[in-house]
Amino acid sequence: MSGEQPTAPAQPGPVYRFRWLLPSAVAAELYPGRSDGRRPRRTLRDWAVDFCCFLLAVIVGLMAGETLPDETNLPPAMVAVDQVIGALACGALWLRRRWPVGLAVVLLLLGPLSSTSGGAALIAYFSLAVHRPFKYVAWICGANLLAVPFYFWMRPDPEVSFGLAVAFTMILTATAVGWGLFVRSHRELLLSLRDRARRAETEAELRAEQAQRLARESIAREMHDVLAHRLTLLSVHAGALEFRPGAPENEIARAAGVIRESSHEALQDLREIIGVLRAGEGEESGRPQPTLAALDVLVAESRAAGADILLDNQVTDPGTVPASVGRTAYRIAQEGLTNARKHAPGAEVHVEVHGRPGRGLTLTLRNSPPPGDVPAVPGSGQGLIGLTERATLAGGRIEHGPATGGGFRITAWLPWPS
Incomplete structure (x- = not known):
């Protein structure tokens, strides 16, 4: 009798033909x-x-x-x-x-x-x-x-x-x-x-769904950070061409070159993001993600587009900064420069980076008030929210608001383990 089949099987089976019901x-x-x-x-x-x-x-x-x-x-x-x-x-x-x-x-x-x-x-x-x-x-x-x-x-x-x-x-x-x-x-x-x-x-299924949702959110943030910088360049220079039809030919040629280069880079970044979405689990993106070492390239690119940027990078060896921390700092700087270009065109931007292992990495972006009228540039309004999320996920913090004497200031602190 100990070998009886349990009367409560885990999986429902077929029922009797009479289909009688119990209380x-x-x-x-x-x-x-x-x-x-x-x-x-x-x-x-x-x-x-x-x-x-x-x-x-x-x-x-x-x-x-x-x-x-x-x-x-x-x-x-x-x-x-x-x-x-x-x-x-x-x-x-x-x-x-x-x-x-x-x-x-x-x-x-x-x-x-x-x-x-x-x-x-x-x-x-x-x-x-x-x-x-x-x-x-x-x-x-x-x-x-x-x-x-x-x-x-x-x-x-x-x-x-x-x-x-x-x-x-x-x-x-x-x-x-x-x-x-x-x-x-x-x-x-x-x-x-x-x-x-x-x-x-x-x-386990719920955890997998949550991980998938978090991955989508991460990709969405990455898409915003990557494309906003490129598309802002396109918008600013296209607006300059629209409002200055009689500009010298060399300025028109330079603006057209920036538009062409920014369009090419935006398409390349978009292809990479789509590649990440299509890639199988465990596969990496084609190009390496930017780190703090790429900050000089970002500043040089913005200067070539006409921005007035002063960079004070006191980190002697950016390669020693952890990749995740450096990537977050890069994205914060990229979003800050993009916002300065959109909302304070022609203003001077100061970028300061300092820190050391065990004390953390501090990134400060401060722009002066715009020297003239600010053209209307559409924006999503999610940039600073995304930066706050990035800093929080990295274990850091970020503060932003009007700077002393006018302009805008962004200060971020990120952990740098010793």
Whole structure:
């Protein structure tokens, strides 16, 4: 009986053709894996176990039936009633999975009238312990143990003493119930492990979705930081050409060259980002990401576009700065120069970088007020928000706002481990 198929499979199976429904509380106890309360189809192993239980009850009943003639004080009519009840009890075992409580109660009440139903009663108590909580087992089997001495007082065994018969019957009942409780606890453990596995799988899927979402957000920030710098150059120089149609040819040629170069770089950066989106897991982008060592190139590029930038880089060896910290500092400087070019064209921009291992890296960008009117340049308004997110993710902080004496100031601090 310990090899019975659990009545609460982890995966819902097909149902009986009649599709009968149980009360929700009973269905949850019998079949905790089924939210619809439908009974799963009995498997071949279940049929084999039920047949073995039936056969065992019949064998015990036949053995008990052989002792009935020895009970001289038992009327012939009671002998027949005893055998009929025993046969019905053995047949009723096929319902033990469906109605374990009812079957156990009926056999408890009929037990004093039939010794041939003893084997069926033991299997019914075992099924009760497997399929129902302990409170049912305690009440029904406790009543059975109390009734055992009364049964042998009314129908004493002619070959065995009263005490030995009572003790042997109680031990058999306790063994059947204990076995059933063990099987129930084993099944609950399996269901718990399966539930944990399902929860772990669900949590893993949620973590994967979260990681995917964070990756998309990171790519979106990268796209903004990379393309905003290039497209701002295009917008500024295209606006200069629009509002100064009579500019000297060399200035027009230089602006057109900047527009062409910026367009080329913007397309290249866009291809890289699309390549990252299309790349498989673990693949790297084609070009290395910029670090603090590329800050001089960024400043030179902005100067070539007409910006007035003063760079004070006090980090003697930018290559010693961690790649993640240097990349964040580069993006902050890139966004700051882009904002200065959009909102303060022609203004002088001061860029200062200093720091050392163990003390952190400090980056300051400060631009003076614009010398003239500021043309309307569209913007997303997300640049400073993105910079704050970048600095926070890197473990640093950033401050921005109006500078003393006019203009705008951005100060960022990033950790630089020793």
